[in-house]
Amino acid sequence: MSDTATHRHHAIDYIEIPVTDLDLAKRFYAEAFGWQFNDYGPTYAGIRNPHDESAPEVGGLNLKEQARGGGGPFVLLFSADLDTSVQAVAVAGGTVVKGPYEFPGGRRFHFTDPSGNELGVWAER
Secondary structure, eight states: OOOTTTOOTTSOOOEEEEESOHHHHHHHHHHHHOOOEEEOSTTEEEEOOTTOTTSOOOEEEEEOSSOOOSSSOOOEEEOSOHHHHHHHHHHHTOEEEEEEEEETTEEEEEEEOTTOOEEEEEEOO
16 A cells, blocks of 8 residues: 555656657756756656655656657646746647637646656646
């Protein structure tokens, strides 16, 4: 049984993102979103909780021959400033593939990282 102080039953606990170049992916996510990592050798890097250094990791970058296509879960990140996030993704080497656009909860956009994974970012406005 997991520690209920750090993990929630049936909640998203950890997300692994397959990447085709681990160093490039770490640079991209660090530059675009300020993520930091725990390195576990040449094929895996744990994603640290960006707001609490003492908290458990929230996910990982996993070196694979190709990014997971189609059918996988869609990961959404939150942004306090969507337009700045759009610019950060582009500058870091990602590609905006949709938006920004309005939706009932605010605004969002979709992007692909250098390995081809599609993720989204949303903001309340």
